[in-house]
Amino acid sequence: MGEKVIRHAGHAIGSTKPRLAYQTEKGKLFLGPAEKLLPHRLLKPMRKQVQLVFTSPPFPLQRQKKYGNRIGDAFADWLAGFAQPLTDMLTPDGSIVLEIGNGWNPGTPTVSTAGIKALLAFQEAAGLHLCQEFICFNPARLPTPAEWVTVRRTRVKDSFTRVWWLSPVPHPKADNRRVLTEYSAAMRKLLKKGSYTGGQRPSEHRIGEKSFLTDNGGAIPANVLVPPNSEQVVEPEAILPIPNTINNSPYHRRCREQGVARHPAAMPEALVRFFVQFLTDPGDWVLDPFAGSNTTGAVAEELGRKWISLEADTEYAELSQMRFEHVTKAA
Ligand SMILES: C[S@@+](CC[C@H](N)C(=O)[O-])C[C@H]1O[C@@H](n2cnc3c(N)ncnc32)[C@H](O)[C@@H]1O
Numbered sequence: 001m002g003e004k005v006i007r008h009a010g011h012a013i014g015s016t017k018p019r020l021a022y023q024t025e026k027g028k029l030f031l032g033p034a035e036k037l038l039p040h041r042l043l044k045p046m047r048k049q050v051q052l053v054f055t056s057p058p059f060p061l062q063r064q065k066k067y068g069n070r071i072g073d074a075f076a077d078w079l080a081g082f083a084q085p086l087t088d089m090l091t092p093d094g095s096i097v098l099e100i101g102n103g104w105n106p107g108t109p110t111v112s113t114a115g116i117k118a119l120l121a122f123q124e125a126a127g128l129h130l131c132q133e134f135i136c137f138n139p140a141r142l143p144t145p146a147e148w149v150t151v152r153r154t155r156v157k158d159s160f161t162r163v164w165w166l167s168p169v170p171h172p173k174a175d176n177r178r179v180l181t182e183y184s185a186a187m188r189k190l191l192k193k194g195s196y197t198g199g200q201r202p203s204e205h206r207i208g209e210k211s212f213l214t215d216n217g218g219a220i221p222a223n224v225l226v227p228p229n230s231e232q233v234v235e236p237e238a239i240l241p242i243p244n245t246i247n248n249s250p251y252h253r254r255c256r257e258q259g260v261a262r263h264p265a266a267m268p269e270a271l272v273r274f275f276v277q278f279l280t281d282p283g284d285w286v287l288d289p290f291a292g293s294n295t296t297g298a299v300a301e302e303l304g305r306k307w308i309s310l311e312a313d314t315e316y317a318e319l320s321q322m323r324f325e326h327v328t329k330a331a
Pocket residue numbers: 013032033034035055056057058059067068263265266267289290291292293294295296310311312313316
């Protein structure tokens with residue numbers, strides 16, 4: 001794995017000595033770089049135990065954030081170095097879910113392919129299967145880069161991140177019945193009526209009069225994850241409770257109350273909730289190697305899953321304790 005040490009906020013992430021930062025009833029947050037923690041004896045008991053790795057790695061942005069992201073193509077090599085160590089943590093039917101944002105090439109209105117290259121490099125490094133790609137749509141994203149979107153007006157607003165679901169096996173544990181969404185009004189009407197006009201569709205699929213008319217208690221969600229206030233453009237069955245802004249979560253509220261800056265890249269809790277429910281059972285282990293504000297740990301705890309989170313930045317690790325009611329700090 002890369003030797004390069006990233007500096008930010010006056011200290012080097014790569015130099016943090018691995019240690020337990022705090023623990024809760026269901027999980028532990030370890031402080032230190034994931035490169036050092038994954039092979040460390042502290043995590044040895046977790047090998048082959050983790051049902052889901054869910055993470056949002058430091059994005060391949062061209063502009064460095066405080067939390068120290070690799071820039072451009074170096075990101076692919078760096079991320080690929082984690083593929084095998086993370087796969088080694090998985091149960092035989094476990095999954096890895098990566099959220100990777102889009103980035104722009106500096107000084108030009110062209111999009112960086114670093115995130116896609118990183119995904120492919122990661123997949124190949126551990127021989128993983130791509131189970132499905134998801135789009136996490138967020139219409140509230142700022143219209144950036146301003147130069148191209150709001151000044152020259154030659155690009156439109158970039159408003160989604162990609163979420164990739166991978167696994168060492170083609171049939172990892174998954175059950176979409178645990179993530180059903182509300183039926184649309186049209187579907188509810190059809191279910192009530194009990195039949196519709198069958199026959200061949202323009203797509204050449206032949207549909208029977210009763211096909212798809214079983215009431216399963218909810219709709220199977222689409223792989224475009226959409227915030228709830230987008231009802232005007234999509235059917236309710238496509239909508240997950242992913243809030244447009246996440247400023248009202250208890251973590252954000254507590255950060256505001258205590259006058260501390262929150263993590264700049266905290267994920268919507270509903271995004272994590274969707275994958276934890278879809279891909280794990282209560283009691284399973286969930287691991288986030290780039291935990292940030294520890295959204296993953298908090299959601300896992302709420303859903304009765306056990307969790308392990310890793311974070312290299314002391315301040316973020318400290319701050320993330322605010323997500324939990326009861327925390328035991330390491331001595
Ligand atoms: C995109 S943020 C994750 C945000 C997180 N999903 C949340 O909801 O708050 C990436 C995090 O990875 C951390 N990080 C960067 N390099 C790391 C490394 N080598 N090992 C562990 N954590 C690292 C950064 O400090 C940052 O908090």
